[in-house]
Each structure stands twice: as C-alpha cells, then as structure tokens.
Amino acid sequence: FLYIKENTKIRPIIFGGGQQKGMRSGTENVPAIAGLGLAAKLIYGGHSEKTEKLYELKKMLIDGLYKIGDDNKCADGSCGVVINGIDGIDIKETAPHVVSASFYGIKSEVLLHALAAKGVYVSSGSACSSNHPELSGTLKAIGVSDELLDSTIRFSFSVETTKEQVEYALEVLKKQLPILKRFIKQ
Structure with a gap:
C-alpha cells in the first residue's frame, strides 16, 4: 500500500499501457486491495x-x-x-x-x-x-x-x-x- 500526499510528485517504476493515471501499467489488483482492506479490519478491530x-x-x-x-x-x-x-x-x-x-x-x-x-x-x-x-x-x-x-x-x-x-x-x-x-x- 502506498499513500501519496496530494501534490506530491512521484515517478512510476512500472511502465507501459498508461493505466492507473500513468502511475502503473496493468489493471488494479482487486484481490490484493480486498486483502489489504480485510487485513486493516482484522488488525484494528478490537x-x-x-x-x-x-x-x-x-x-x-x-x-x-x-x-x-x-x-x-x-x-x-x-x-x-x-x-x-x-x-x-x-x-x-x-x-x-x-x-x-x-x-x-x-x-x-x-x-x-x-x-x-x-x-x-x-x-x-x-x-x-x-x-x-x-x-x-x-x-x-x-x-x-x-x-x-x-x-x-x-x-x-x-x-x-x-x-x-x-x-x-x-x-x-x-x-x-x-x-x-x-x-x-x-
């Protein structure tokens, strides 16, 4: 997970395709996103x-x-x-x-x-x-x-x-x- 503060300039490290606003090629990794959400819920619940x-x-x-x-x-x-x-x-x-x-x-x-x-x-x-x-x-x-x-x-x-x-x-x-x-x- 990477949080980028608004107006912070970074360069992509994976090129090609132009997806994800030019920051990363390829489709969003939905299972990983869901897993991160579940991990956050589990660690912060209780x-x-x-x-x-x-x-x-x-x-x-x-x-x-x-x-x-x-x-x-x-x-x-x-x-x-x-x-x-x-x-x-x-x-x-x-x-x-x-x-x-x-x-x-x-x-x-x-x-x-x-x-x-x-x-x-x-x-x-x-x-x-x-x-x-x-x-x-x-x-x-x-x-x-x-x-x-x-x-x-x-x-x-x-x-x-x-x-x-x-x-x-x-x-x-x-x-x-x-x-x-x-x-x-x-």
Whole structure:
C-alpha cells in the first residue's frame, strides 16, 4: 500500500499501457486491495482489547524475568537480568509488543541460539541494529551500559501470542541461564 500526499510528485517504476493515471501499467489488483482492506479490519478491530492483552503478556514476561534474574545472581550481584527502557516509566507508556532484556555475562547470540534450540525465538540487540548490538545507538539512548550491549535480547509479541508461550519461554530461560552462566568468567 502506498499513500501519496496530494501534490506530491512521484515517478512510476512500472511502465507501459498508461493505466492507473500513468502511475502503473496493468489493471488494479482487486484481490490484493480486498486483502489489504480485510487485513486493516482484522488488525484494528478490537484494537484496545488486543493492546491490553499485549500489555498483560509484557507484564507477565517482565515479572518472570525479574524473578529469574533474582534467582541467578552471582555472588557480587552482577549476574542477574536487566529489563531495558522501563525504569520509572508506566508500562502503558511503552510499546506493548516488545521487551528488551540484558543478561549479565551471556552473549546475546549464545542465548538466542540456546533458546531457539528449545523453540523460543528472540532477536538480539535492538531492532535498529540486530546484526551489530555494539553499535546500537538505541540501546545506548535508553541507558544500556556498554557492558550489556552484547548481552541484550528482544522478545516480541503479537495478538496470537499466548500466556502459555510466555510461561514456556520463562521456563526455558530458567533452565538455560544456569547452564550458560557456567561459562562466565568471574
């Protein structure tokens, strides 16, 4: 879908035929147009309820991560879990569909693969630089320390995510973190 503001000049990228006011050759793709309309209806129908569900899942995950972090602290207290970007902020002022967490001493790529092996799929770093977390201006801007930049993963939710899936992710983390922490230099 492309919305073009009135009086904005653009050039076509598909030429021929002169249909669609010279902007695109060929007949309008009616099935795609209908599909876009249905997709918009589905995603925005019950939007408030869907958003509320996402916040419930987010809170559930955050609470579980804090508990796991408390259970996995090293003697000096440095091996816990940090939830990024929420200090002093009402959870309802954050994006409902994502949680960024850092795990002291565990490389994000290692944790990502350990979770994936158990069917839990996360991303490393921030969405802005998932291939190079050390370069993430976003993580730095929300106060993630240099020490944790390469230890950050991102959990994402959709309206299809269930409480059982969040519980399973927490269960897998609870089992995997002690295994991975064996490799931390203390």
